[in-house]
Amino acid sequence: MAKTKTEKPVILITNDDGISAPGIKALVEAALPFGKVVVVAPDKPQSGMGHAITIGHHLRLQKVHYMEGVEAYSCSGTPVDCVKLAVDKVLHRKPTICLSGINHGANHSINVIYSGTMSAALEASIESIPSIGFSLLDLSIEADFTAAKHFAAIIIEKVLSDKKLDKHLCLNVNFPKVATNLIKGIKICKQAYAKYEEKFVERVDPHGKKYYWLTGEFKNFDKSKDTDVWALKNNYVSVVPVQFDLTNHALKTQLSKKWKW
């Protein structure tokens, strides 16, 4: 978008918990002082949808009454669909910035890859729209977003005021589940090497057939102190710059030398 000096930033907001989640309301409130807010968010929960897009079905877009001064739409698709549809059919141009969240639950470490919230943010950055995904380490529908809102506003302001912003900037921001006064600050981090060890729970239906529920235990294998997991454990807000280039460049160099065909 060619932004003139007098034009207010256009802020696109989405999430993966769905348009009625308290977390996205908190993010809209945090973002409102900074520009014109447009919400395009899923019409139902889309947690764990990763970077899924809808190609075998059509999509619906529904204008909804949301909040005074906020244009809002619910979308039948995934978080990534929401970003694509917002740019093409709602805004008809790129917004200044795309915000996603505030997610009910952590998206640090490996969660970034499963998270619809973060995939929406990453999709924006693919489209050269700087983006931030926000998540609070509290899954509850009753989660207290006070501290998250406070620090989200600080980070939004920092990004919007940076005149030399990377056009593919994408930040994965996580907030610890503590009160504002207990948060020690904001730390730029790397993604911790941590994963879930799956344990599917097996059940039997009334017809005698087995079915399975995905559950898992979180294991952090990363002992370094510049990770998002470390920062959050020590009551910092973690900020990980993420990218959509998945190339393992070190391995590319190594395999090019090692493997002869």
Added chain:
Amino acid sequence: MAKTKTEKPVILITNDDGISAPGIKALVEAALPFGKVVVVAPDKPQSGMGHAITIGHHLRLQKVHYMEGVEAYSCSGTPVDCVKLAVDKVLHRKPTICLSGINHGANHSINVIYSGTMSAALEASIESIPSIGFSLLDLSIEADFTAAKHFAAIIIEKVLSDKKLDKHLCLNVNFPKVATNLIKGIKICKQAYAKYEEKFVERVDPHGKKYYWLTGEFKNFDKSKDTDVWALKNNYVSVVPVQFDLTNHALKTQLSKKWKW
């Protein structure tokens, strides 16, 4: 898996086009000479599902008759669910290697991020299972997998015979749509910076309500010659080593210096 010298490699195979797709059959045939093959694949097409996992629903797993000497199961979930469920409930241990595909259609450049085929491979690598995702640049159900099978076998053998393999190795392999004798060789590449420019097709249902179909035009912005897009255009098989650490390390260093809170 602790593999003894006499034990055959255990090869887990999945895909995103579904267990009945010709592409996965081609991959099973290519892999069979190298070990014990177990198939756990989606019971329906799951293209474009990215790294989605199923958390709000249960999963079903159904043993199916597939091919002589091949144990096979269809799964109601996403490609990533298939890998998780296969390790926990079918194999009860990690396979030697996980193969995904052969996908009907390209997964080079940015496609890696939307692809269920590649997300299954990436999920395996998160679980320390070396993995390879294979894709043919031909969307057709009638696609000719002859050349793809030939080169897939070469790559599978190379990976299985490498004694110093990175446990998180994940390769994104794409085959050009040409006959075996026209393929110039195999190239280790980086992911091209290319993307889709979305154009949603708007239609109106019989009740007068709008709906949208996602379509897009592929645009390659990357002029370098070590990309997967370049290799494929020049009739090479492209091999991109990919990773699940999404941290933009250069930006992490830059922002740590630039931004004071």
